[in-house]
Amino acid sequence: MKILVCISKAPDTTTKIAFTDNNTKFAADGVQWIINPYDEWYALVRAIELKEKDPSTIIHLVTVGEADAEPVIRKALALGGDEAIRVNAGSGDSYYIASQIAAIAGQGAYDLIFTGKETIDYNGSSIGGMVSELLNLPYVSLAIKFELNGASAAITREIEGGEEVCEVGLPVVVSCQKGMAEARIPNMRGIMAARTKPLKVVEPAAVDSLTSIVSFELPPAKAGVKLVPADNPAELVRLLHEEAKAF
Amino acid sequence: MSVLIFIDQSEGHIKKASLEVLSYGADIAEKSGIAAEGIILGNVSEDIAALGKYGVKKIYHVDNAALNHFDAQVFTNAIAEVVQRSGAKVIVFSNNVDGKSVAPRLSVKLKAGLVSGAVALPDTSNGFIVKKTVFSGKAFANIALNTDIKIIALNPNSFSVNTGGEGSAEVVKTDVKVEEAKVKVTSVNKVKGEVPLSEADIVVSGGRGLKGPENWGMIEELATLLGAATACSRPVADTHWRPHHEHVGQTGLAIAPNLYIAIGISGAIQHLAGVNRSKIIVVINKDPEAPFFKAADYGIVGDAFEVVPRLIEEIKKVKGVA
Numbered sequence: 001m002k003i004l005v006c007i008s009k010a011p012d013t014t015t016k017i018a019f020t021d022n023n024t025k026f027a028a029d030g031v032q033w034i035i036n037p038y039d040e041w042y043a044l045v046r047a048i049e050l051k052e053k054d055p056s057t058i059i060h061l062v063t064v065g066e067a068d069a070e071p072v073i074r075k076a077l078a079l080g081g082d083e084a085i086r087v088n089a090g091s092g093d094s095y096y097i098a099s100q101i102a103a104i105a106g107q108g109a110y111d112l113i114f115t116g117k118e119t120i121d122y123n124g125s126s127i128g129g130m131v132s133e134l135l136n137l138p139y140v141s142l143a144i145k146f147e148l149n150g151a152s153a154a155i156t157r158e159i160e161g162g163e164e165v166c167e168v169g170l171p172v173v174v175s176c177q178k179g180m181a182e183a184r185i186p187n188m189r190g191i192m193a194a195r196t197k198p199l200k201v202v203e204p205a206a207v208d209s210l211t212s213i214v215s216f217e218l219p220p221a222k223a224g225v226k227l228v229p230a231d232n233p234a235e236l237v238r239l240l241h242e243e244a245k246a247f
Numbered sequence: 248m249s250v251l252i253f254i255d256q257s258e259g260h261i262k263k264a265s266l267e268v269l270s271y272g273a274d275i276a277e278k279s280g281i282a283a284e285g286i287i288l289g290n291v292s293e294d295i296a297a298l299g300k301y302g303v304k305k306i307y308h309v310d311n312a313a314l315n316h317f318d319a320q321v322f323t324n325a326i327a328e329v330v331q332r333s334g335a336k337v338i339v340f341s342n343n344v345d346g347k348s349v350a351p352r353l354s355v356k357l358k359a360g361l362v363s364g365a366v367a368l369p370d371t372s373n374g375f376i377v378k379k380t381v382f383s384g385k386a387f388a389n390i391a392l393n394t395d396i397k398i399i400a401l402n403p404n405s406f407s408v409n410t411g412g413e414g415s416a417e418v419v420k421t422d423v424k425v426e427e428a429k430v431k432v433t434s435v436n437k438v439k440g441e442v443p444l445s446e447a448d449i450v451v452s453g454g455r456g457l458k459g460p461e462n463w464g465m466i467e468e469l470a471t472l473l474g475a476a477t478a479c480s481r482p483v484a485d486t487h488w489r490p491h492h493e494h495v496g497q498t499g500l501a502i503a504p505n506l507y508i509a510i511g512i513s514g515a516i517q518h519l520a521g522v523n524r525s526k527i528i529v530v531i532n533k534d535p536e537a538p539f540f541k542a543a544d545y546g547i548v549g550d551a552f553e554v555v556p557r558l559i560e561e562i563k564k565v566k567g568v569a
Contacts (some may be wrong), residue, residue: 037497123379123382129319138429199315211362225530
């Protein structure tokens with residue numbers, strides 16, 4: 001069994017979002033970078049669990065980013081995984097990133113390709129779908145449970161108002177979310193081991209982005225909360241019903 | 248030249264999110280002076296022609312039972328075939344569960360730029376620029392689509408359904424090549440009788456301030472009264488007071504209802520990221536310093552166990568429910 005886990009760096013969830021250069025760039029100064037939570041807690045940890053069950057499993061991590069992505073990929077290696085590949089590329093859109101991952105995946109004969117369901121910065125939720133199309137593989141998105149049955153997998157995925165279980169032969173691309181695995185933190189042995197695990201750097205494939213970011217903007221500030229005294233819920237109901245017309 | 252709108256269905260019923268994208272796509276078509284067309288895959292039990300009232304003139308219906316179950320790969324190929332035949336230049340999806348799965352595949356297949364999570368009509372004054380949410384709702388980005396064919400996946404609850412329209416659409420029965428899905432659905436488990444959280448207009452949500460799962464009765468009663476879905480904060484889901492699918496926030500579900508009522512939730516930045524696109528936010532919390540009040544439209548500083556039962560009584564009066 002050979003698994004490729006896609007890892008992205010993302011700003012820590014408590015980051016205050018701001019922009020520079022006339023609102024065309026994310027203000028990255030002083031930002032604490034983490035492994036994108038969906039990639040880490042669900043995709044990577046589920047892959048590690050599969051390896052714990054079957055130690056012959058090989059896990060490769062792939063990230064698309066410049067050298068500043070290496071601390072994050074090392075942290076991912078500290079959790080688990082056998083080796084990492086960094087595609088040495090700057091920014092690009094989802095199509096660009098997915099094309100880089102597909103180029104790596106296409107050379108590796110992977111049985112499983114795991115991604116997080118989305119990154120918490122650009123919220124594209126596109127990489128898994130794009131990689132699967134580039135490789136002409138089946139795609140199961142928003143997975144909340146994953147079990148291997150030999151050469152196929154039973155996957156539970158979210159649908160509107162519930163969930164469904166499906167069977168799919170390998171190889172398959174899966175986007176992972178809450179439920180796949182329980183978050184864990186790296187231990188000291190893992191952190192030490194990560195230092196010597198191979199981290200291969202490869203140059204990007206020549207691909208053009210299909211979209212580009214023109215500018216960013218912050219949402220308009222809220223007008224401020226209207227407080228209603230605790231002993232007068234009738235007033236709140238009146239405001240919601242008549243002023244806000246919320247029900 | 249046309250705008251092609253993907254009309255998503257489940258078990259033969261048109262999803263609410265589809266009415267939003269129909270209205271949105273028809274608006275784009277009208278502003279660009281081209282035709283608005285729809286596509287439906289699978290058997291449908293509703294009146295398809297009646298969808299014309301949302302502004303769509305023609306609907307391609309691939310009435311094939313092999314398409315009753317969504318599959319990203321099969322749907323991508325079917326849609327691509329209709330795109331080619333219809334000459335569509337803009338393709339619109341809802342950024343819902345199915346849209347998130349099929350739109351990226353179609354983007355690759357057609358080499359068409361994709362904006363997912365769109366919240367507004369495209370700005371075509373200088374190119375084709377679509378606004379979308381980024382940083383989990385904490386900001387927006389304006390994205391230029393630089394390809395001949397453009398794909399937009401519209402966030403649910405971010406465009407009003409056009410309710411004033413009239414007319415009926417021409418339904419064109421269409422055959423496309425449908426291959427066998429590699430993903431086989433073996434069971435479907437829908438929560439019956441409840442409003443799906445992602446489609447709910449009103450959401451009532453509880454946090455740690457409710458002290459324990461045994462206290463959710465009043466949350467459910469309030470939700471039932473308002474026709475609302477119930478949700479919860481992350482600690483509540485993590486301690487299994489409530490099921491995981493109710494968790495809203497940065498690492499849970501991101502929602503955008505018309506009304507979000509947060510009870511006993513302090514409003515950590517990660518929680519806000521999942522709910523800050525709600526049109527109106529009401530916060531009930533006994534801590535006046537709770538950060539959630541800064542993001543709220545209306546609030547009551549008070550004990551939920553006293554406020555909520557009285558709130559229920561007052562809503563019953565307004566609704567005329569005994």
